Amino acid sequence: MKRILAVVLVMILVALAAAPAMAEPPADGQDTIKLKVYIHYPKPGKPQPQPGVCDPTQYETNNYGLAGWKRSGTVIYRVNYSSIPSTVVNPQPAISNSFEVWEQYTGGKVDFVEGEPTTLTRYKLDGVNLVAWGRVSASGAIAVTYTWYNSSTGEAVEQDVIMNSKLPWKQTYASNPDATCGDLYAYDVQNILTHEVGHWVGLDDLYNSVDQDLTMYGYGDKGELKKVTLGLGDIAGMNVLY
Numbered sequence: 001m002k003r004i005l006a007v008v009l010v011m012i013l014v015a016l017a018a019a020p021a022m023a024e025p026p027a028d029g030q031d032t033i034k035l036k037v038y039i040h041y042p043k044p045g046k047p048q049p050q051p052g053v054c055d056p057t058q059y060e061t062n063n064y065g066l067a068g069w070k071r072s073g074t075v076i077y078r079v080n081y082s083s084i085p086s087t088v089v090n091p092q093p094a095i096s097n098s099f100e101v102w103e104q105y106t107g108g109k110v111d112f113v114e115g116e117p118t119t120l121t122r123y124k125l126d127g128v129n130l131v132a133w134g135r136v137s138a139s140g141a142i143a144v145t146y147t148w149y150n151s152s153t154g155e156a157v158e159q160d161v162i163m164n165s166k167l168p169w170k171q172t173y174a175s176n177p178d179a180t181c182g183d184l185y186a187y188d189v190q191n192i193l194t195h196e197v198g199h200w201v202g203l204d205d206l207y208n209s210v211d212q213d214l215t216m217y218g219y220g221d222k223g224e225l226k227k228v229t230l231g232l233g234d235i236a237g238m239n240v241l242y
């Protein structure tokens with residue numbers, strides 16, 4: 001009996017010793033790194049696309065929410081171009097525009113830089129801020145943003161966005177900035193990614209219907225392009241953050 005207990009004890013000790021080696025970097029400050037996941041869904045219970053998705057902006061609220069972190073300095077993001085659905089023609093400008101529209105409201109405090117393309121497809125705390133299309137665990141989600149942030153300093157340390165590759169995607173706005181409506185049977189890359197990058201810079205989702213014309217409105221839609229340009233509330237949030 002004593003021997004069995006000893007063996008069990010040794011196994012527990014070995015498991016405890018192995019555990020830190022399996023944990024994600026960084027080793028220091030590990031206890032203060034937290035993960036927050038934002039899931040961007042289509043509006044529930046409504047047909048997609050919704051009636052009126054292409055109507056001009058009607059609501060101009062000053063509302064915003066704060067996610068609990070900020071970004072600072074140069075932020076290099078990397079895109080998995082090989083993961084992008086073939087229906088998306090010329091995605092690069094749509095992706096860079098999604099970052100620049102926010103950067104201009106950081107007062108020079110954040111510089112988003114596109115790094116080398118990557119073949120990564122999974123969200124992981126691995127030192128790469130990733131933009132990729134792939135499988136998302138949340139069924140029906142349009143996109144998911146993962147933020148690892150330091151809860152002591154309030155700095156986001158890494159962010160990954162996974163766009164749902166099982167949904168239809170197009171790129172309309174970057175090629176046609178006068179368009180008020182995208183393909184009604186597809187999600188526009190820049191429309192959705194601009195919302196996701198709003199989380200990168202530190203903004204929360206808004207779910208009240210008066211906020212439906214803001215970029216940080218929590219639901220997305222096929223054909224929608226209104227998230228591409230920031231609303232008053234989105235800019236108000238940036239002014240508080242930066």
Ligand SMILES: [Zn+2]
Nearest residue numbers: 038040205218
């Ligand atoms: Zn969101």
